Amino acid sequence: MKRHSPPRPPVLVALLALLLPLSAAESPESLRFALQFSEIMYQPKDGDAFEFLELFNAGAGSVDLSRWSVDGLKFAFPAGTLLSAGQHGLLISDANPAAFTNRHPGAKILGIYTGRLSNQGERLTLRDSALRNVRSVEYGTGGFWPGAAAGKGASLEFHGASGDPNDPSLWSANSMEGGTPGRAASSRPQPPVQLRKIVAAPAGGNAVDVVELANTGATAVSLEQWSLTDSPSLLRRYVVPSGTRLDPGQRLALLCTSDLAGSGLRTGFGLDAEGGAVFLFDAQTNRIDGMTYGSQVPGYALLRSAQGWQFVHETAESILDAGSSAALVLNEWRVDGTGSDPDWFEIYNPGSQPLVLTGHSFSNLNAWVQTSVPALVAPRGFVRIWADETPRPGHADLKLPASGGSLSLFDPSLSLIQTITYGPQSEGLTEGRFPDGSGTVVSFTGSGTPGASNLADRDADGLPDAWETRAGLDPRDPSDARLDLDRDGLTNREEYEGGTDPKDPASVLRLSARLIHDGHIELEFMSIAGHAYTLLSRGEISEGTWTRVRDYPASTTNQIHRLALPAGTPAGARSYFKVVTPEAFLPGDPVLASVDPAPDAVDVSTGTSMVWRFRVPVDASSFSSATASLTEDSGDVVPGVFRFFDALHTVVFEPVHPLLHATTYQLKLQAGLRRQDGNPLGFIQTAVFHTRRSALLVEDRSVYTRDPLSVVDAEFKLTPIPGGATFAEVQSDEDPSDAFEPRAAGLWNVPSSTGEAMPLPATLEQRGQSTRLTTQKSYKIRLASTSPSWRGLEVLNLNKHPYDLTRVRNKLAFDLFTATPHLTSLRTAFISLKVDGARFGLFTLVEEPNKSFLKAHALDPDGHLYKAKDFYFDRNPEALRTESDPAFNAAQFEAVLEIRGAGGHGKLIRMLEEVNREGLPA
Helix, strand or coil: CCEECCCECCCCHHHHHHHCCCCCCCCCHHHHCCEEEEEEECCCCCCHHHCEEEEEECCCCCEECCCCEEECCCEECCCCCEECCCCEEEEEECCCHHHHHHHCCCCCEEEEECCCCCCCCCEEEEECCCCCEEEEEECCCCCCCCHHHCCCCCCEEECCCCCCCCCHHHEEECCCCCCCCCCCCCCCCCCCEEEEEEECCCCCCCCCEEEEEEECCCCCEECCCCEEECCCCCCCCEECCCCCEECCCCEEEEEECCCCCCCCEECCCCCCCCCEEEEEECCCCCEEEEEEECCCCCCEEEEEECCEEEEEECCCCCECCCCCHHHCEEEEEECCCCCCCCEEEEEEECCCCCEECCCCEEECCCEEEECCCCCEECCCEEEEEEECCCCCCCEECCCCCCCCEEEEEECCCCCEEEEEEECCCCCCEEEEECCCCCCCEEEEECCCCCCCCCCCCCCCCCCCHHHHHHCCCCCCCHHHHHCCCCCCCCCHHHHHHHCCCCCCCCCCCCCEEEEEECCEEEEEEEECCCCCEEEEEECCCCCCCCEEEEEECCCCCCEEEEEEECCCCCCCCCCEEEEECCCCCECCECCEEECCCCCCCCCCCCCCCEEEECCCCCCEEEEEEEEEEEEECCCCECCEEEEEEHHHCEEEEEECCCCCCCCEEEEEEEEEEEECCCCEEEEEEEEEEECCCCCCCCCCCCCCCCCHHHCEEEEEEECCCCCCECHHHHHCCCCCCCCCCCCEEEEEECCHHHCCCCCEEEEEEECCCCCCCCCCCCEEEEECCCCCCECCECEEEEECCCCHHHHHHHHHHHHHHHCCCCCCCCCEEEEEEEECCEEEEEEEEECCCCHHHHHHCCCCCCCCCEEECCCCCCCCCCCCCCCCCCCCCHHHHHCCEEECCCCCCHHHHHHHHHHHCCCCCC
């Protein structure tokens, strides 16, 4: 629950609304969003002289680009540079401008840059003369991005008009070799099969997500071996079965669900209602169609029409009649003064109709960015937007300065809706409106409630201020939570949690029993509207396990509940009963319902997803908002991503790193549920669980057993690229002193039965000097920057040991570390390697305690907490202490390990203690 300081009126709003709009003399705001990156030639076949970056002015007037700049190229426009309405302008390389202009005469050259466009993809940002972000694009060379632009003669060409340039579905490979610099885009042929309808937030408890395909052509199309995916690293996530075809005008529904049982074509994965992407590929994995979307609302779908994608009612497919976007509110915001957590802000819709967020823009002194993907805000709903300059749905291409600033919200016509201001920010502070949507801004301690209603509790006693005021309590006095005003045996805190009246002694949770006939017992209690209950029993008053007799879901009114029990049940002749609220989660019946790499979540490559299902009132239709946290028993927050799936009342947690063995974790879920009658219902649940190797983690990716059967079978499949090295050149590289270090391109792959994201683009090269002159080589495999890591590693060191002593040393180390199964550190694994089908035998995979290793194994989420000075296993208890230890001395600590960030050091100390613990086998 939030704690807040006294309200402060938003006295600066009107003033800043006058200061924020950019100079009309420089560029009218209506023209800013008309500027687009329209074509990118980053890897021409004929060399760097024919690189170019094209801008297009789709507006109705000229734009003065004087002193504007492009990050990524380190280029600044000279004074007097104009781009007229409807005109294309080029930035070209300084490699040979004359050759470029001879090949493309008449093209308007805006300037010549000295850098080079990256062949691996990069972020390009157009900034105005005040260095504000106007447009940015982060193009790629694989995944959803067209591969024909990677050195095959094609350019990337934008077809999105006012769409998001970071959406790869809006870019295609130009059909003309060398591109069309300075000219209008080439025509984009319509695919024979299109995505027609996307349902990422279906209504109803048993409904599933749907992607509908349509054949808009004149001939039948075989879909055999076509694929559908939501992940750029798993392009063949779902493969259409043999014999599937679409006749002209025919539609096909693909059911996006993890439940593979039942009728219909089921993909094995669901769509993310908070925003995501859907792409369709043919049998040769050529991109056919795709789209990117933002936050979705239950009961509504995205339908393709001649005007583009539109929101419609899910079943009737009638166009959504959305309310006025002027009602949207900047409701809550968090600016992290430490820089360790991404900033965010929250949009609130106080009305009774869904509101379309698409086309709205956000502005501060550093950027003016527009929401281009299709997105909705639910009635009385909340949407969090990350302010981290990340190019994907749910994120804004701006940051909020911790030194203080402002943020403005504009409607699609660029009319100002609202401006908020904030002062210098520190760690642990969130600000927002209380009540939601009001003009009163308060400060909250804690992480806030992004995506949920703001709740104020000034004295942090667990009782909302409004409830204390109604009960006649002092919202500034934390001690009154422990008082019993009506002397009914329940404290004020217990009365609040139970929903009873703290001033009425008759309003109390009581359980009574009476003998009715033949030894039968009738139990009776009154439930309070909006509260769920569980009836429990056991045979002894002070010992034994409480077992569930019955759950009572929340109702809309107070109700009397009676339950007749047969004689001698459920605990024999002598039984004890109690009723608790909220409903109980018992040992052996935890919140945790299933554990599996979750197909309903986004692709996970560095940890194992966990799925929790919560019992909720049966008349609760969906989550209106939810937040969650997972912490270790030490209090450290486990880094990861929570995703909520309304229809199933399910939360999926995707840890950045594998959870530790034999460790206690606490999961806390706070959700705002909404009943079918539209009334809100609060829900808070905390669960504690203890990890075990076989129970919680389906696959522990940090531990490899000594069982020879568990040796990892892997293959490096060579995929030669123009100008790249061959495997023969890698094998013949014997001189480590020259600059020639050949790397062969290919795919790193392990059997799909492991459940890991495969295959992964990578390169292979020789490793080290000791094996260069031997027949058997050691190899280094580097995963591509666009690939997820494999078991927490981005570089795989595969050792062939020509010396027996080296092999024995590594085997002993392997045995030592497998004896500490919950220690995620310095593992060694064995890899049985094939290269293009040829077996090269057994290798040892050796991990290294470098910066990447620390980050991958959760010693620090930023990967820079410790810089090793002497990385021996020296516990050094006098120096290495936790920050909570009264004897902690930072200077003494840094004499052993240099601290590069913030943290309590508990994970490091536990790791060292485990390594040095006596009794481990040698």
